Amino acid sequence: MSKKLVAITGASSGIGKALAMLFASKGHPVLLMARRIEILNALPIKEKVTANVDVTNFEQVQTAINNAEAVYGPIDLMINNAGIMPLDNYVDQSLKDKYDTIDVNVKGVINGMDAVLKQMIKNQTGTIVNISSIAGRYTSNAHSIYNGAKSAVNAITEQARKENAHNNIRFILIEPGMVDTNLLNLTSEGEILNSYNKAKKSLNGGLTPEQVADVIAYAYELPQSVNLKEILLTHTKQVV
Known part of the structure; x- marks a missing residue:
């Protein structure tokens, strides 16, 4: 018999893809959500539901979840992983990039939480994992809006946790600190790219997506009565 259903946003690459493969290998059916559904469909996973989802659209998220739950039962683990990281100095960054960063990284997390939380409260069990960043704790050059978005995720998660502890959720x-993913694809400013890639190279690329996925799986597989509330992880050589 399959294990409980796991839902992952941003599952077409990076940490999300690593999570999809890991949880599937552990026997969980998975709901995989991303804008590039062709990549999701091609993943060698038998028990899966794939959905073309823009996480800023609540109805798309909710529909995908309803469809998956109709097949595999209630979602026990919701991983809000989708995110973007266009970097630039504040004064130079376009309003579009600023607003997109807030929409995907903050509203996307809110949509994922709202799509599952009421059912989890009804069931009096469940786990929600929100992928933030070391940037939610420490500011850095060319990260101002990204810093703000991840700080918001931190605060939202902390207070939602407090409000729902009695619900066993x-x-x-x-x-995470630097992870070897394609997050920099939306950054075009040469000097900022060179500086970031130089730092990343000094860490041998940083953490791998699989290492981050392993940490998340470890935290999830602990008994429901044990909550690793906040995990800050970096390559050992990363200072901040």
């Missing part, structure tokens, strides 16, 4: 905040 775990909120786990994951704050």
Whole structure:
């Protein structure tokens, strides 16, 4: 018999894709949500539901969840992983990039939480993992809006956790440092890219998506009565 259903946003690459493969290998059916559904469909996972989802659209998120739950039962683990990271100095960054960063990184997390939380409260069990960043704790050059978005995720997660502890629902905040993903694809400013890539190279690329996925799986597989509320993880050589 399959294990409980796991839902993942941003599942087409990076940490999300690593999570999809890991939880599927552990026997969980998975709901995989992303804008590039062709990549999701191609993943060698038997028990899966895939959905073309823009996380800023609540109805798309909710429909995908309803469809998956009709097949595999209630979602026990919701991982709000989708995110973007266009970097630039504040004064130079376009309003579009600023607003997109807030919409995907903050509203996307809110939509994922809202789509599952009431049912989890009804069931008196469940786990919500919100992928934040070390940028939610420490500001850095060219990260101002990204810093703000991830700080918002931290605060939202912390207070939602407090309000729902009595409902036996775990909120786990994951704050990775540099990870070897394609998050920089939306950054075009040469000097900022060079500086970031130089720092990343000094860490041998940083953490791998699989390492982050392993940490998340470890936290989830602990008994429901044990909550690793906040996990800040980086390559050992990363200073901040």
